[in-house]
Amino acid sequence: MGRLEILCQERGLRLTRPCRRVLAVVEAASDHPSAQEIHRRATAGERIALGTVYRILNRLVIAGILERHTFNGGTMRYEAPQERHHHLIDARTGQIVELADRRLAASVERAAARLGYRLVDFKLEVTAVRKTLADRETKA
């Protein structure tokens, strides 16, 4: 049984067939698929209603089993939360790189504290370009 399926059991979500398929797709994904893309992948040789996929995803997000992002466009994208991480988007290729760095978390926590807030969570989305040799020699 998959890691995510176990989480579902623990949190009292029913392990229906469509739900298992969705979990398998997300667990196997190395990208950040949209609901429709998840539906496409989950219905390989099987009939699952698109509306059902949306309902499953919402349940999983509420239960804290999946995370939902919006990046900078309309449609929502999903992923299984690994360790706390954020996203770096390559401005030239659009590729999304995962970015984990606990020094960042400490910085954000201090910034929130300066305003009188206690940090609950944060989302960071970085746009950047690969460094070239020129970058190392120039003061950009």
Added chain:
Amino acid sequence: MGRLEILCQERGLRLTRPCRRVLAVVEAASDHPSAQEIHRRATAGERIALGTVYRILNRLVIAGILERHTFNGGTMRYEAPQERHHHLIDARTGQIVELADRRLAASVERAAARLGYRLVDFKLEVTAVRKTLADRETKA
């Protein structure tokens, strides 16, 4: 003439009546209104098509005169970019607080550099709750 209207002129956008109204609304807004909300505010005693508001907003974003955010829900929200800042969302009230801190930018820049990237821009969205007395006495 408003600050944003001047920017439009400089960048060759026509100052039509609907465009002026939209600019005025955004310039006066202390929140982060959606396109529909901007339309509602801009059509006080005047008829402007909703589609026109969308077209104007898109033009303004492309010209770099407004910024578009998605926060954590479907609909897009707009604001006039002041100095570089980010957003802190109060988890209890949903209130959005602006968060400007150049120490943060330095942290993010270093994190990107560690991955071999040169920072272009970043977006930070913090969820937090107001600190109470208890927070100061407890190790949360």
Added chain:
DNA sequence: GTATATGCAAAAGCTTTGCGGGTTC
């Protein structure tokens, strides 16, 4: 056996777009 999830299809946002006429420069 019962509560809950699914499938289907319709509907509900939000956003974009084609077209003819009007406005800005």
Added chain:
DNA sequence: GAACCCGCAAAGCTTTTGCATATAC
């Protein structure tokens, strides 16, 4: 006067929802 923008209305997408049936526990 020419280029561009607007109003209107329709269409496109993504996401949600009502209802009868099927399924997991």
